[in-house]
Amino acid sequence: MLIALFPGDGIGPEIVDQAKRVLDALAIDGLTYEQGLVGGAAYKAVGHPLPPETLELARRADAILFGAVGDPDCDALERHLRPEQAILGLRKELGLFSNLRPAKVFPELAGESALKPEVAGAIDLLIVRETNGDVYFGEKGFRTTKDGLREGYDVMSYNEAEVRRIAHSGFQAARARRGKLCSVDKANVLETSQLWRDVVIEVSADYPDVALTHMYVDNAAMQLVRNPGQFDVIVTGNLFGDILSDQASMCVGSIGMLASATLNGSGQGLYEPIHGSAPDIAGTGKANPLATVLSAAMMLRYSLGLSAQADRIEAAVGKALANGARSADLGGTMTTVEMGDAVLAVL
Numbered sequence: 001m002l003i004a005l006f007p008g009d010g011i012g013p014e015i016v017d018q019a020k021r022v023l024d025a026l027a028i029d030g031l032t033y034e035q036g037l038v039g040g041a042a043y044k045a046v047g048h049p050l051p052p053e054t055l056e057l058a059r060r061a062d063a064i065l066f067g068a069v070g071d072p073d074c075d076a077l078e079r080h081l082r083p084e085q086a087i088l089g090l091r092k093e094l095g096l097f098s099n100l101r102p103a104k105v106f107p108e109l110a111g112e113s114a115l116k117p118e119v120a121g122a123i124d125l126l127i128v129r130e131t132n133g134d135v136y137f138g139e140k141g142f143r144t145t146k147d148g149l150r151e152g153y154d155v156m157s158y159n160e161a162e163v164r165r166i167a168h169s170g171f172q173a174a175r176a177r178r179g180k181l182c183s184v185d186k187a188n189v190l191e192t193s194q195l196w197r198d199v200v201i202e203v204s205a206d207y208p209d210v211a212l213t214h215m216y217v218d219n220a221a222m223q224l225v226r227n228p229g230q231f232d233v234i235v236t237g238n239l240f241g242d243i244l245s246d247q248a249s250m251c252v253g254s255i256g257m258l259a260s261a262t263l264n265g266s267g268q269g270l271y272e273p274i275h276g277s278a279p280d281i282a283g284t285g286k287a288n289p290l291a292t293v294l295s296a297a298m299m300l301r302y303s304l305g306l307s308a309q310a311d312r313i314e315a316a317v318g319k320a321l322a323n324g325a326r327s328a329d330l331g332g333t334m335t336t337v338e339m340g341d342a343v344l345a346v347l
């Protein structure tokens, strides 16, 4: 089984190194690794954020372990050359449309949450975010209005097939959990969201055992802080899911803790922390690697069928936290490597 390693930019290489150490310690038979260039690192080396060799490796791999992309040096490049196009391009080219972002409080971290511990302690939710469509992939550009003003535009759209397949992901995830699905949209204002809501309701006919509710995204942002324990599975579009998952991360303690899997239904998947390349702390040893370590666990579970090994990693992360392992984002002083050491010590 081939794992493509795409460390990327900023803290990406630091956190992927720690996840790889944990995978190596499991000594799983038959796992091989190939590393590829993505993001600003790829642009600087070969002039493109997602070079053809990287895409070819991604297609060949059984799973991709991705760090993060994004480099302030590249912020003035034309859009198609910016580092972020690597992750957008991988999701699109491989049809990775279903991005699962679980948010659950490790009991030891309830005190690190931005919420009161009793509110944070109730969080056990999964955001199912669509990642092949929405405003991220619509027609975009700059133009001049008739009054001579510069105008930027990005078209938001979803077709019914795109909504239907992510709705199925949401219902299936809810069925495997506590049987509750909340579809988050902005149907009071957006036609894209009205279609989303109509199609989700149509698909619900196939899942009579799942309790479906709908919530506007502004209310969902508020409810995530007021009473996050009410959510089981949230299914939502690309933009809303991007924003709500960063918010959910602080509800559970830190953005350095949230892992993700992005799937296309073939068994292949891309696994990455939900955060970015954190240029503000890159190279300082302050990055928390646990979101990437937990993403590696999701990779073993979803793409490699190695649930017992995934459980081992997750249990070791819990034990390391119980033993007091804390990076700066969790109020501690441990470095990225020391956090990796703490997991390895109890694996």
Ligand SMILES: NC(=O)C1=CN([C@@H]2O[C@H](COP(=O)(O)OP(=O)(O)OC[C@H]3O[C@@H](n4cnc5c(N)ncnc54)[C@H](O)[C@@H]3O)[C@@H](O)[C@H]2O)C=CC1
Pocket (backbone or CB within 6 Å): 011, 067, 068, 069, 070, 071, 072, 084, 087, 255, 256, 257, 272, 274, 275, 276, 277, 278, 279, 280, 281, 286, 287, 288, 289, 291, 329
């Ligand atoms: N999937 C990806 O590759 C993503 C890439 N990005 C890119 O990353 C770059 C930076 O974006 P930001 O908006 O600053 O988001 P970010 O997630 O990189 O950082 C936001 C804040 O969280 C902190 N942080 C993030 N991960 C952390 C970790 N593991 N441990 C401790 N602290 C952590 C950072 O230090 C920063 O203060 C941009 O170029 C952006 O486009 C952003 C999100 C996702």
Ligand SMILES: CC(C)CC(=O)C(=O)O
Pocket (backbone or CB within 6 Å): 084, 087, 088, 242, 274, 275
């Ligand atoms: C860098 C963006 C394209 C993506 C993002 O913020 C995310 O996937 O969470």
Ligand SMILES: [Mg+2]
Pocket (backbone or CB within 6 Å): 242, 243, 246, 274
């Ligand atoms: Mg994001």
